Amino acid sequence: MLDSMPNENPFQDPLRFERQVPECVIVIFGANGDLTKRKLLPALYRLAFDRRLSAGFAIVGISRTPLSDDDFREKMRASVEQFSEDTKLDNDVWAAFARGLFYVSGDIGDAGLYQRLGEKLGQIESDRHTGGNALFYLSTQPSQYAPIAHGIGAAGLGKGSGWRRLVVEKPFGHDLASARELSDRLHEVFDETAVYRIDHYLGKETVQNILAFRFGNGIFEPLWNRRYVNHVQITGAEEIGVEGRGAYYQEAGALDDMIQNHLLQVMATIAMEPCASFEATSVRDERSKLLRSIHKMTPDEVRQNTVAGQYGPARIGGTDVPGFHQEAGVDANSRTDTYAAVTFFVDNWRWAGVPFYVRTGKRLAKRVSEIAIQFNTAPLHLFNQDSGETSVNLLILRIQPEEGISLKFLSKRPGSGMTLRPVSMDFNYGSSFGERSPSAYETLLLDAIVGDPTLYTRQDMVEASWSVVEPIQNAWREAKADFPNYAAGSWGPAAADEMLARRGHVWRKP
Amino acid sequence: MSATVAPDSILRELAALWTQQGQQGDAGVLRACTMTLLVIAEAADDAAALGETVAALMPEHPARAILIRLQGEGERALSQRVYQQCWKPFGQRQQICCEQIEITASDAALADLPSVILPLAVPDLPVILWCRSARLVRRPEFGEIAGMATKVVIDSAAAGDSTDAIVCMADGVRSGGILADLAWTRLTRWRETLARVFENRDTLARLSEVDSVQVRFGPGYETAAWYLAAWAANALASVGQVVTPVISRQDESLRLELSGGTFRVELSRQEDRLVTVVNEQSNCTNLPRPTDYLLMREELGIVRRDAVFERTLASAARLAVSSSSGPS
Numbered sequence A: 001m002l003d004s005m006p007n008e009n010p011f012q013d014p015l016r017f018e019r020q021v022p023e024c025v026i027v028i029f030g031a032n033g034d035l036t037k038r039k040l041l042p043a044l045y046r047l048a049f050d051r052r053l054s055a056g057f058a059i060v061g062i063s064r065t066p067l068s069d070d071d072f073r074e075k076m077r078a079s080v081e082q083f084s085e086d087t088k089l090d091n092d093v094w095a096a097f098a099r100g101l102f103y104v105s106g107d108i109g110d111a112g113l114y115q116r117l118g119e120k121l122g123q124i125e126s127d128r129h130t131g132g133n134a135l136f137y138l139s140t141q142p143s144q145y146a147p148i149a150h151g152i153g154a155a156g157l158g159k160g161s162g163w164r165r166l167v168v169e170k171p172f173g174h175d176l177a178s179a180r181e182l183s184d185r186l187h188e189v190f191d192e193t194a195v196y197r198i199d200h201y202l203g204k205e206t207v208q209n210i211l212a213f214r215f216g217n218g219i220f221e222p223l224w225n226r227r228y229v230n231h232v233q234i235t236g237a238e239e240i241g242v243e244g245r246g247a248y249y250q251e252a253g254a255l256d257d258m259i260q261n262h263l264l265q266v267m268a269t270i271a272m273e274p275c276a277s278f279e280a281t282s283v284r285d286e287r288s289k290l291l292r293s294i295h296k297m298t299p300d301e302v303r304q305n306t307v308a309g310q311y312g313p314a315r316i317g318g319t320d321v322p323g324f325h326q327e328a329g330v331d332a333n334s335r336t337d338t339y340a341a342v343t344f345f346v347d348n349w350r351w352a353g354v355p356f357y358v359r360t361g362k363r364l365a366k367r368v369s370e371i372a373i374q375f376n377t378a379p380l381h382l383f384n385q386d387s388g389e390t391s392v393n394l395l396i397l398r399i400q401p402e403e404g405i406s407l408k409f410l411s412k413r414p415g416s417g418m419t420l421r422p423v424s425m426d427f428n429y430g431s432s433f434g435e436r437s438p439s440a441y442e443t444l445l446l447d448a449i450v451g452d453p454t455l456y457t458r459q460d461m462v463e464a465s466w467s468v469v470e471p472i473q474n475a476w477r478e479a480k481a482d483f484p485n486y487a488a489g490s491w492g493p494a495a496a497d498e499m500l501a502r503r504g505h506v507w508r509k510p
Numbered sequence B: 001m002s003a004t005v006a007p008d009s010i011l012r013e014l015a016a017l018w019t020q021q022g023q024q025g026d027a028g029v030l031r032a033c034t035m036t037l038l039v040i041a042e043a044a045d046d047a048a049a050l051g052e053t054v055a056a057l058m059p060e061h062p063a064r065a066i067l068i069r070l071q072g073e074g075e076r077a078l079s080q081r082v083y084q085q086c087w088k089p090f091g092q093r094q095q096i097c098c099e100q101i102e103i104t105a106s107d108a109a110l111a112d113l114p115s116v117i118l119p120l121a122v123p124d125l126p127v128i129l130w131c132r133s134a135r136l137v138r139r140p141e142f143g144e145i146a147g148m149a150t151k152v153v154i155d156s157a158a159a160g161d162s163t164d165a166i167v168c169m170a171d172g173v174r175s176g177g178i179l180a181d182l183a184w185t186r187l188t189r190w191r192e193t194l195a196r197v198f199e200n201r202d203t204l205a206r207l208s209e210v211d212s213v214q215v216r217f218g219p220g221y222e223t224a225a226w227y228l229a230a231w232a233a234n235a236l237a238s239v240g241q242v243v244t245p246v247i248s249r250q251d252e253s254l255r256l257e258l259s260g261g262t263f264r265v266e267l268s269r270q271e272d273r274l275v276t277v278v279n280e281q282s283n284c285t286n287l288p289r290p291t292d293y294l295l296m297r298e299e300l301g302i303v304r305r306d307a308v309f310e311r312t313l314a315s316a317a318r319l320a321v322s323s324s325s326g327p328s
Helices: A034-049 A069-083 A091-098 A111-128 A142-154 A176-187 A205-216 A246-271 A280-293 A299-305 A440-450 A459-478 A494-501 B007-023 B047-057 B107-120 B141-147 B162-174 B188-197 B201-209 B222-238 B292-300 B307-325
Strands: A025-029 A058-063 A101-105 A134-138 A164-169 A195-198 A229-237 A306-309 A314-316 A319-321 A339-344 A356-361 A368-375 A394-400 A404-412 A419-428 B029-031 B035-042 B063-072 B078-087 B095-106 B127-131 B151-154 B179-181 B212-217 B246-249 B254-260 B263-270 B273-278 B281-286
Touching: A025 A034, A025 A111, A034 A069, A034 A091, A034 A440, A058 A111, A069 A091, A069 A101, A101 A111, A111 A142, A134 A142, A142 A164, A142 A176, A176 A195, A176 A459, A195 A440, A195 A459, A205 A246, A205 A394, A205 A404, A229 A246, A246 A280, A246 A306, A246 A339, A246 A356, A246 A368, A246 A459, A280 A459, A299 A306, A299 A339, A299 A459, A306 A459, A306 A494, A339 A494, A356 A494, B007 B078, B007 B095, B007 B107, B035 B047, B047 B063, B047 B292, B063 B107, B095 B107, B107 B141, B127 B141, B127 B292, B151 B162, B151 B292, B162 B179, B162 B222, B162 B307, B179 B307, B188 B222, B188 B254, B188 B263, B188 B273, B201 B263, B212 B222, B222 B246, B222 B254, B222 B307
Parallel strands: A025 A058, A025 A134, A058 A101, A134 A164, A164 A195, A229 A356, B029 B095, B035 B063, B035 B127, B063 B095, B127 B151, B151 B179, B212 B246
Antiparallel strands: A229 A368, A306 A339, A314 A319, A339 A356, A368 A394, A394 A404, A404 A419, B078 B095, B212 B254, B254 B263, B263 B273, B273 B281
16 A cells, blocks of 8 residues: 555645644753743744644653653743743643643663653653654753763664654854764764754844845845945844853853854855755755855964954943953853954855954843945945945844844935935834744744754854864964953954954944 | 715825824834735625724735725715724834725726726735625626736635636636635635645555545535535545545535545534544544634735646536536
């Protein structure tokens, strides 16, 4: 009978039906952690609320703390109530969702944990008809990724009657060698096609909209190159400090925590070549090619094209704000960068010579993530322009807080005479369509369940970005930075302004 | 009642509304528009309910809505009013507003409608015509109005002669028009439920056993029955199984059965529930009567040819003709 089985379901109608979500169980390691409570459970609950999950969907939480299934359900209910930003808890939806919540306690180094997990998965498979499909989500310390993968493999849970996938959170290693080692360890149990490295920036609607904007429209792509683009600024600024993550953050720093993953992925999306199709492999191949094209700096180039920073104490709006060294859990002599600015160049035909200025930092003036593409000025200034303004055309793609796109251009000032002034044409993504946008975790979790890795980071992409970042890490390690070098609440160190000034550019103040 | 409408003055009124809105408040107003939604309804159609439906559609499908109310026979009459529909999305300070124009026309003024509508349609964006008047569809003026639309949405289930309606629609599609039928849209949940049954690989493997498609329908479900039978038969044919569907009347509601050998899948409506039975194992899901809002929300999201619908419509029209010409 299987010989005559159709390959595809003839009753499907992708134009009208929601994407089919297979039955599965998600196993969350680190089920008592912050990420599970703040992001994963609220996202999964919202998917259930929107009827995007299958009827047999189940979650198994794993953590060291002994809890019953009911205790776990209660804790997760409290998390959903507290952290769901725009979804009220519906008792009926929750009751159905909670019936699929289970808990297994144990130490990740203990083989018995995986045996108990295997028994639980078997029971769920038979009770809820999950077809043997399982997604293992590692929401733990990165040092536990390899031991967990090993435990899953040793217990024979890496393979089953359905598909098995592994989702890992950043950081994917702390340099090129450790990233490769981590991948090798994960590949002992899971093929690369089953490893989903999550970068929540890529799940944001606006980052996905970059692809729609660039490749769905005919008018922008012809301008998207060195002939018309003067430079690009990518900003990932945070207003807050390390907020209780001091111990983790001082091991990572801004360069590793933001630029190596989120911002380089955003840059790859902005600068990649058009892909042949919107298939996962095509899109990821182009991102990967772009990352591999980023110029790797010599130590001398690192000195010219990068700036590390660390915030000092300041008074913001009448409140004293501590410097990095005064934050809880931070070593008083820490040399960790809380700010990083880098000028990247892409060694390819399209972008040769165009600077990509990328900056990120804690305790900056405001929380904003955006990409600003500055086009070349008009070749001749025919008109009187308002003082201080040049005929700069800027295209701004805002990722957060208000996702949208703005185009700045010059317009004639009303009245007699021919004086120009800049105006901004704004498209606000969230409010142009009244419909709610899914959170990045909702998008990415659903993608992992249906097996679409387009928005996930592949091993070669991780390695390519570490190859770019590693020379900077090495040079910074040897340099003697004079920290703190920027006040909390400012736009970063003066040296970052000087870095742009050398090429006649200035940072935007978004 | 006035007997003329000047599109130019309507557009001026709209511009004045935007200026007025822009001067109110400091958070500003965002103008959003993805299409022109042209709704034609009889005067007897519940104006308040229709207004609520159109308003509910705006957040997801921001549009310039032109609502045409047909006054029927009597003196030649044509009048208009202009207003805005505004809302604040959750957590946002900025208002979003859409334009609404209401035009009232007597039958004697129907011939003037195209010249009024044409300049009011937003340039370069699709025009979707939702015609709720079965009477207008049969009038000669309908062709010219429908010709301005990118997509025409009607409800064959509400037509007096559903066979005629479905055959006319099939003709319209054959001659290149993009059409939608809310009688088909109402079946999306049914079709999705059946598709889900065959997402299971074991069940999919048994599809080759199916040699019978039966649809039984009660009053009001005739068009749905043709569509459901045609769609199921077409899907089976696409995997090489040619099955002639059998359609028969029953006391109430709608029932679809695919069977063969020891395999049987049945979907049936029981009050507000959709009951799915796969080899005696039954499952029940909520199936509320789809509102106009839900149906139009789905249709406004598809502004292009819908190949599955068009194939099904062609087959359903053949079924309708054969069932009306012979015993069912």
